[in-house]
Amino acid sequence: MSPTCTIPYEVLLEFLNDTPDAATMQVLRREDGGQAGPVILLHQGESISLVLTAGTTYNYAIRQPPREAELSVKIWSDTQCNLLDVFRAPPSSHHYRSGDSRLIVTEGIAVTPKASASTQRQFPARNTHIRR
Numbered sequence: 001m002s003p004t005c006t007i008p009y010e011v012l013l014e015f016l017n018d019t020p021d022a023a024t025m026q027v028l029r030r031e032d033g034g035q036a037g038p039v040i041l042l043h044q045g046e047s048i049s050l051v052l053t054a055g056t057t058y059n060y061a062i063r064q065p066p067r068e069a070e071l072s073v074k075i076w077s078d079t080q081c082n083l084l085d086v087f088r089a090p091p092s093s094h095h096y097r098s099g100d101s102r103l104i105v106t107e108g109i110a111v112t113p114k115a116s117a118s119t120q121r122q123f124p125a126r127n128t129h130i131r132r
Contacts, residue, residue: 013050013058013073014080017042023064023083036061042083061114062086068114075108086111 017023021044027037040048052058052075060071067087085105102110 009054010051011054011075012078013052013075014047014078015042015050016047016080016082017044018082018084019064019087020044021064023062026061026063028059028061028070070112070114072102072110072112073108079106079108081106081109 015025023042025040025042025048029037042048050058052073054076055074057072057074060073062069062071062083064083064087069086071081071086073081088105102112104110
């Protein structure tokens with residue numbers, strides 16, 4: 001049996017806006033999106049590097065109207081996440097988790113697409129069933 005490291009260590013998450021439009025990123029302090037943190041505006045080509053504790057789950061809201069998504073991040077090494085990968089459609093290169101609506105864009109980063117308030121008003125849901 002090989003020894004394991006029990007000392008917490010830090011890793012970098014680099015989030016890059018590789019789209020032509022500005023986007024915002026916001027830390028979500030609870031799973032239900034309550035008590036959100038500050039909003040970070042990223043213009044085309046800009047990136048932000050976040051220092052995270054390895055193996056700890058972090059949640060972020062990503063908005064680029066009219067698109068919205070939530071990221072669940074649990075990484076063990078330095079990782080880059082591109083906005084194009086988050087909003088890519090169709091999700092041909094993504095992997096779905098079994099019984100889960102989240103897309104895996106890279107190891108340790110899962111995306112849950114969200115309908116924006118304006119999209120919900122334009123396209124009201126009819127007889128939709130959400131599996132959990």
